[in-house]
Amino acid sequence: MENSRRSFLKVAGITALGIGTKPVLDVFASSGGHGEEPKPEVYSNEKALTAEKWGMVIDTTKFHSAEDLAPIIEACHKIHNVPDLPDSKHEIMWLWEDEYKHVFTHREHELINDRIKHLPFLVLCNHCEKPACVRACPTKATFKRDDGIVLMDFHRCIGCRFCMAACPYGSRSFNFRDPRPFIKEENKEFPTRMKGVVEKCNFCAERLAVGKMPACVEASNGAITVGDLDDPESEVRELLRTNYTIRRKPDLGAGPSVYYIV
Amino acid sequence: MLELALKGDKKYWGWVIALLAVIGVGFAVYLKQLDFGLGITGMSRDVSWGFYIAQFTFLVGVAAGGVMVVLPKYLHDYKAFGRITILGEFLAIAAVTMCLLFIIADLGQPMRAFNVILYPTPGSVLFWDMIVLNGYLFLNIVIGWNVLEAERNNIHYAKWVKPLIITSIVWAPAIHTVTAFLYCGLPGRGFWMTAILAPRFLASAFAAGPALLILLCLIIRKVTKFDPGKEQIQSLAKIVTYAIIINVFFLLCEVFVVFYSRIPSHMSHLQYLFAGLHGHGALVPWMWTSMAFMATSIVLLVIPATRKHEGVLAFTCVILFLGTWIDKGMGMISGGFVPNPLHHVTEYMPTLPEILITLGVYATGILILTILFKVAVNVKEEVSGVTDSCESC
Numbered sequence: 001m002e003n004s005r006r007s008f009l010k011v012a013g014i015t016a017l018g019i020g021t022k023p024v025l026d027v028f029a030s031s032g033g034h035g036e037e038p039k040p041e042v043y044s045n046e047k048a049l050t051a052e053k054w055g056m057v058i059d060t061t062k063f064h065s066a067e068d069l070a071p072i073i074e075a076c077h078k079i080h081n082v083p084d085l086p087d088s089k090h091e092i093m094w095l096w097e098d099e100y101k102h103v104f105t106h107r108e109h110e111l112i113n114d115r116i117k118h119l120p121f122l123v124l125c126n127h128c129e130k131p132a133c134v135r136a137c138p139t140k141a142t143f144k145r146d147d148g149i150v151l152m153d154f155h156r157c158i159g160c161r162f163c164m165a166a167c168p169y170g171s172r173s174f175n176f177r178d179p180r181p182f183i184k185e186e187n188k189e190f191p192t193r194m195k196g197v198v199e200k201c202n203f204c205a206e207r208l209a210v211g212k213m214p215a216c217v218e219a220s221n222g223a224i225t226v227g228d229l230d231d232p233e234s235e236v237r238e239l240l241r242t243n244y245t246i247r248r249k250p251d252l253g254a255g256p257s258v259y260y261i262v
Numbered sequence: 263m264l265e266l267a268l269k270g271d272k273k274y275w276g277w278v279i280a281l282l283a284v285i286g287v288g289f290a291v292y293l294k295q296l297d298f299g300l301g302i303t304g305m306s307r308d309v310s311w312g313f314y315i316a317q318f319t320f321l322v323g324v325a326a327g328g329v330m331v332v333l334p335k336y337l338h339d340y341k342a343f344g345r346i347t348i349l350g351e352f353l354a355i356a357a358v359t360m361c362l363l364f365i366i367a368d369l370g371q372p373m374r375a376f377n378v379i380l381y382p383t384p385g386s387v388l389f390w391d392m393i394v395l396n397g398y399l400f401l402n403i404v405i406g407w408n409v410l411e412a413e414r415n416n417i418h419y420a421k422w423v424k425p426l427i428i429t430s431i432v433w434a435p436a437i438h439t440v441t442a443f444l445y446c447g448l449p450g451r452g453f454w455m456t457a458i459l460a461p462r463f464l465a466s467a468f469a470a471g472p473a474l475l476i477l478l479c480l481i482i483r484k485v486t487k488f489d490p491g492k493e494q495i496q497s498l499a500k501i502v503t504y505a506i507i508i509n510v511f512f513l514l515c516e517v518f519v520v521f522y523s524r525i526p527s528h529m530s531h532l533q534y535l536f537a538g539l540h541g542h543g544a545l546v547p548w549m550w551t552s553m554a555f556m557a558t559s560i561v562l563l564v565i566p567a568t569r570k571h572e573g574v575l576a577f578t579c580v581i582l583f584l585g586t587w588i589d590k591g592m593g594m595i596s597g598g599f600v601p602n603p604l605h606h607v608t609e610y611m612p613t614l615p616e617i618l619i620t621l622g623v624y625a626t627g628i629l630i631l632t633i634l635f636k637v638a639v640n641v642k643e644e645v646s647g648v649t650d651s652c653e654s655c
Binding site for chain 1: 298305377444
């Protein structure tokens with residue numbers, strides 16, 4: 001009796017172990033280059049906007065007050081079904097504004113000129129070259145595409161918030177509650193999120209894929225430009241060549257792809 | 263052996279039922295959290311980890327602290343600890359179980375937890391934390407159970423257990439090191455970004471864990487017929503003494519580096535914790551209490567007369583445990599998030615539901631500890647008289 005119970009438990013244990021480790025083994029197996037199974041092919045839209053390495057230049061000299069930024073932020077949040085939550089602690093922000101001393105914490109000084117001191121700056125995910133959030137994520141729910149855009153898989157995210165602790169720019173938000181009741185007008189072309197997952201700016205990857213410019217670019221009257229940082233002929237490279245630009249916390253080495261003309 | 267946990271007097275069952283009641287309340291509130299989301303906690307966009315992760319961090323230390331009775335016994339052949347190694351191992355089981363429960367309680371989508379195994383990501387420290395914690399749990403269950411069963415049958419434990427014991431001794435510092443690496447490798451968090459974090463975690467673990475063991479030994483002596491032993495308790499007290507001194511020394515090293523260099527992104531967190539920042543200082547009284555508790559415990563431990571007096575020692579262990587708990591369970595995690603990377607101050611305090619869920623997890627751990635200690639102590643009582651000749655005990 002004792003014996004058979006033991007052997008049963010042993011078999012059950014080994015079986016459970018097998019079920020648990022199979023996917024892990026599959027991962028190692030699939031990286032081994034068996035390549036016999038036909039891989040699904042993904043056709044890209046002919047009109048899709050592509051780049052070797054996406055980047056953004058924000059010309060802050062074209063902004064004067066928070067009112068100039070409001071429509072840009074609204075365009076972004078509306079298109080991406082970002083909820084407007086009553087409790088500021090639970091706020092979801094993809095694109096928002098803050099003061100120079102908070103945005104450029106390493107460059108702040110007391111005697112800076114009045115324009116910069118009081119000018120609101122746009123803040124968003126920096127789509128870093130070496131994103132700390134991607135390094136921290138235990139499930140690859142957040143990942144960097146070959147073209148430099150850092151994305152979120154809302155369906156894989158377990159909500160551990162390691163990425164939020166890792167991001168040195170405070171660019172990530174967590175759904176502390178069901179966001180859907182707080183979306184004023186739902187955009188059916190973009191998914192809403194559920195409670196318990198992290199989200200952030202996605203560089204409008206869904207719009208670039210169909211040939212549209214990011215929503216903030218369209219709403220900015222030419223103050224925001226996106227383009228290929230690897231292409232010397234691109235508009236962003238032209239702006240970087242002809243203007244003095246700064247990035248947020250460059251000393252951390254994350255390599256942010258968002259540049260500010262000040 | 264588990265059947266030993268089913269026989270007990272009224273006091274035992276009253277205790278078990280009380281714990282089950284606390285677990286029940288915690289679980290009910292957890293169901294509410296599952297339904298509403300983590301918004302029922304005090305956490306926010308700025309302070310995105312709170313009480314759960316802090317308790318997890320502290321308890322990893324308690325679990326690792328158990329090795330302080332296992333190591334002297336098996337690596338230095340310090341025979342006196344043979345009587346209580348099982349208590350260290352069983353404490354580790356209860357503590358790691360609580361750690362895992364706190365992680366689950368903290369997940370936004372707990373039903374997706376297995377994604378960590380389905381999409382293994384060795385670049386993430388959390389992946390390794392999962393491996394070391396589960397591994398340590400597994401090791402302690404196997405070792406504890408086999409050694410205790412052998413003791414009950416008055417035989418030497420099986421040969422294959424010894425390599426596992428050695429592994430577990432190396433594994434214990436690893437669990438707390440990996441846990442520290444969760445924090446200290448993050449580029450934008452000046453408070454945690456220090457190489458002393460893992461050593462500090464270990465020092466506080468080796469103080470808090472054995473201090474708790476001393477208290478448990480004293481309780482066991484009082485409520486059962488098994489005496490863990492005077493020498494054992496005194497040896498533990500010496501370990502606690504060294505560990506708490508090293509812990510405070512490491513903290514002061516950190517304070518020197520931060521305040522002499524005066525780099526704001528590192529300094530502002532300690533300022534927030536100990537003096538308040540921009541008018542926010544909810545943790546200030548807590549942190550100073552923690553410092554006072556740790557300093558007092560050092561004095562009482564260093565003086566031989568107070569260390570050797572078991573009543574004073576019990577008091578010392580209580581304040582030391584509370585002091586290290588405040589330091590890690592309250593200051594360490596939210597201190598790292600305040601101010602946030604944009605230098606805004608959003609304060610954090612746990613909410614009532616959050617505290618109830620936390621108590622539920624603690625009650626679960628204490629229930630596991632009660633059952634395991636009951637089994638261990640009953641076995642010790644059963645075999646008392648023959649234990650002295652048994653090498654494995």
